[in-house]
Amino acid sequence: MATINFGGVEEQVVTREEFPLEKAREVLADEVIAVIGYGVQGPGQSLNMRDNGFNVIVGQRKGKTYDKAVADGWVPGETLFEIEEALEKGTIICFLLSDAAQIELWPTVKAALKPGKSLYFSHGFGVTYKEKTGIVPPADVDVFLVAPKGSGTSLRRLFVEGKGLNSSFAVYQDASGNARTKAIAMGIGVGSGYLFETDFYKEVTSDLTGERGTLMGAIQGIFAAQYEVLRANGHSPSEAFNETVEELTQSLMPLVAENGMDWMYANCSTTAQRGALDWWKPFHDATKPVFEKLYNSVKSQEQAEISITRNSQPDYREKLEVELAELRDSEMWRAGAAVRSLRPERS
Ligand SMILES: NC(=O)C1=CN([C@@H]2O[C@H](COP(=O)(O)OP(=O)(O)OC[C@H]3O[C@@H](n4cnc5c(N)ncnc54)[C@H](O)[C@@H]3O)[C@@H](O)[C@H]2O)C=CC1
Ligand SMILES: CC(=O)[C@](C)(O)C(=O)O
Ligand SMILES: [Mg+2]
Numbered sequence: 001m002a003t004i005n006f007g008g009v010e011e012q013v014v015t016r017e018e019f020p021l022e023k024a025r026e027v028l029a030d031e032v033i034a035v036i037g038y039g040v041q042g043p044g045q046s047l048n049m050r051d052n053g054f055n056v057i058v059g060q061r062k063g064k065t066y067d068k069a070v071a072d073g074w075v076p077g078e079t080l081f082e083i084e085e086a087l088e089k090g091t092i093i094c095f096l097l098s099d100a101a102q103i104e105l106w107p108t109v110k111a112a113l114k115p116g117k118s119l120y121f122s123h124g125f126g127v128t129y130k131e132k133t134g135i136v137p138p139a140d141v142d143v144f145l146v147a148p149k150g151s152g153t154s155l156r157r158l159f160v161e162g163k164g165l166n167s168s169f170a171v172y173q174d175a176s177g178n179a180r181t182k183a184i185a186m187g188i189g190v191g192s193g194y195l196f197e198t199d200f201y202k203e204v205t206s207d208l209t210g211e212r213g214t215l216m217g218a219i220q221g222i223f224a225a226q227y228e229v230l231r232a233n234g235h236s237p238s239e240a241f242n243e244t245v246e247e248l249t250q251s252l253m254p255l256v257a258e259n260g261m262d263w264m265y266a267n268c269s270t271t272a273q274r275g276a277l278d279w280w281k282p283f284h285d286a287t288k289p290v291f292e293k294l295y296n297s298v299k300s301q302e303q304a305e306i307s308i309t310r311n312s313q314p315d316y317r318e319k320l321e322v323e324l325a326e327l328r329d330s331e332m333w334r335a336g337a338a339v340r341s342l343r344p345e346r347s
């Protein structure tokens with residue numbers, strides 16, 4: 001473990017220098033890694049591991065996603081199987097169904113978890129909320145997680161570009177005495193940049209907060225609020241969209257990603273810097289209570305309950321699609337589609 005100073009706090013992280021791909025391949029040399037589910041994380045992780053030289057198979061029920069797996073080069077009967085067969089063949093079972101679907105498949109997975117096998121998650125959800133999910137792994141299997149901090153789509157894209165996402169890892173149960181090393185090897189295998197250690201509870205709590213907060217929920221809320229104010233004051237959709245979203249994603253966020261917030265500020269006008277330095281605090285003060293409310297709702301397991309109940313309904317996909325369509329069909333995001341189509345690289 002390398003000791004890295006994160007803003008004054010020292011943490012131990014695993015880097016690819018100290019745990020190279022070669023070592024990960026050695027650790028997992030005798031394992032058959034069965035990726036169960038081929039939604040978003042499934043493709044990203046399985047393809048990266050395959051390209052990294054691991055012994056990977058995919059388990060996916062027949063349908064559109066099965067066909068996608070075939071199109072991605074997984075071969076039926078060789079590296080692509082029905083879920084039950086993949087569970088049988090795998091020694092490390094990567095449980096990459098949606099968190100709600102994991103509940104339904106758990107009895108089947110549990111039956112396949114013979115002593116000595118490992119159970120791998122990319123989220124702390126299933127076992128942390130075991131009273132709600134019923135996911136209680138047998139005592140004689142290793143249980144660990146690697147949670148890439150980003151979409152499986154980006155995990156794959158960055159890997160192909162020779163880059164990586166950071167991931168957290170955690171051990172829930174160490175039956176073999178080797179669970180932690182296996183977890184790290186899997187983290188390297190799926191294409192992580194560096195790995196930071198956590199536990200299942202902290203992983204799920206921070207993840208649910210982040211995606212509801214700044215990563216997805218808060219950002220849409222703030223975009224919509226500013227866009228509405230601009231529109232109500234006579235600004236055109238294109239002007240409002242450009243000042244709310246397009247400039248952020250195309251110009252300013254890449255600067256933040258490159259070198260931090262002060263670097264982005266420093267590359268804007270002194271007029272903009274003066275205003276931003278004055279206004280970030282009122283925005284902070286206005287939103288902090290909402291973030292506190294959100295964190296408490298995660299902590300009380302209310303968010304887990306909502307997620308399980310809503311995503312277990314037979315028509316949950318159709319309902320999600322209606323809500324996504326509401327976003328897509330809003331004036332702001334329709335304006336966004338028009339703005340994107342006019343980017344020089346698209347025309
Ligand atoms: N989406 C992402 O990029 C991220 C997901 N995660 C975690 O990774 C895990 C997998 O999530 P996603 O890839 O988003 O899953 P997903 O929602 O894309 O679903 C994965 C697969 O589950 C299958 N499935 C759904 N219901 C099923 C059922 N009843 N029986 C059999 N198969 C069924 C679907 O065919 C699909 O292939 C979750 O624990 C999630 O929290 C973690 C980081 C990011
Ligand atoms: C992409 C990711 O890490 C999320 C937002 O937490 C998720 O998809 O669950
Ligand atoms: Mg996440």
Ligand SMILES: [Mg+2]
Pocket residue numbers: 207208211
């Ligand atoms: Mg998440």
